[in-house]
Amino acid sequence: MDNCAQKATCTNTDGSFSCMCSDGYTGYGVVCYDIDECENNSDSCDVNADCNNTNGSFSCSCKRGYSGNGATCTDVDECLETESMCGMNSQCTNTEGSYMCTCSDGFTGNGSNCSDVNECELDPSVCEPRLCVNTEGSYECTCPTGYMWNETVCNDMDECLGEVSNDCSAAADCLNTAGSYSCHCKPGYGTNCSDVDECSGRSHDCSKNAECLNIEGGYNCQCSTGYTGNGKVCEALPDVRGPEEQKTGENGSNLGLISGVTVAGFLVVATLLIIGFLCALKIRKHSKSMKVPLSINVAFET
């Protein structure tokens, strides 16, 4: 029977025996104590591992941020992990044993919570002489509506130069203005730039002997049949028919008759006027010598 400790090895010797504590224990063999390898730095753990003393031995486990078997521990690159360690608008930077979150450019915060920087409020002159428009993560410098940036200054846009930059109708003239433009109906067009019917509106200056023809944006004057001219001034065409035609023609015979009667009537009236005048003269001379007042009323029926 030996009296070696439970954690000791008994070795038989000539006429006796010896006790030797097992690995991980220390003592005289009869009494053996556990060695705390963590405490006396005799452990073989990685510098980035935690040492755990056990009865007769020890264990190593990699610290947080490291991976490995404990004897060897390597840094974990948290930024490569599928689920982002940092919040929205934040950049991840791997560090030894850990990682860092920093807000992206244009954002401010603690790295976990990042909010947009309002550059326009931060520096009101950042865009001068243009206007500053804050955007998520950045800002834009723009000219006021209707103006275009020309390296140094905002110039008025001439919307009338391009067909797509104005919405004036084809019946309107485009007028460029500072910062904008306006549409004005062309002459001949009225409300909503629709064609004015000058012929029905009596706003035309066609001759009374002409027909008015309304057209898009204006009107035409056309001398009526039997008249000639530019439509605004129309003169009766001379009667080109021969004398025989005039006599036999339906209208010609009537016209000839009427003009004949007119000439004859005129001659009769003129003769009567002359006779009347001569008589009046004679009577006047006579009445002067007789000193008798006399008045004559002469009336002609026409």
Ligand SMILES: [Ca+2]
């Ligand atoms: Ca790391």
Ligand SMILES: [Ca+2]
């Ligand atoms: Ca911003």
Ligand SMILES: [Ca+2]
């Ligand atoms: Ca303009």
Ligand SMILES: [Ca+2]
């Ligand atoms: Ca018209």
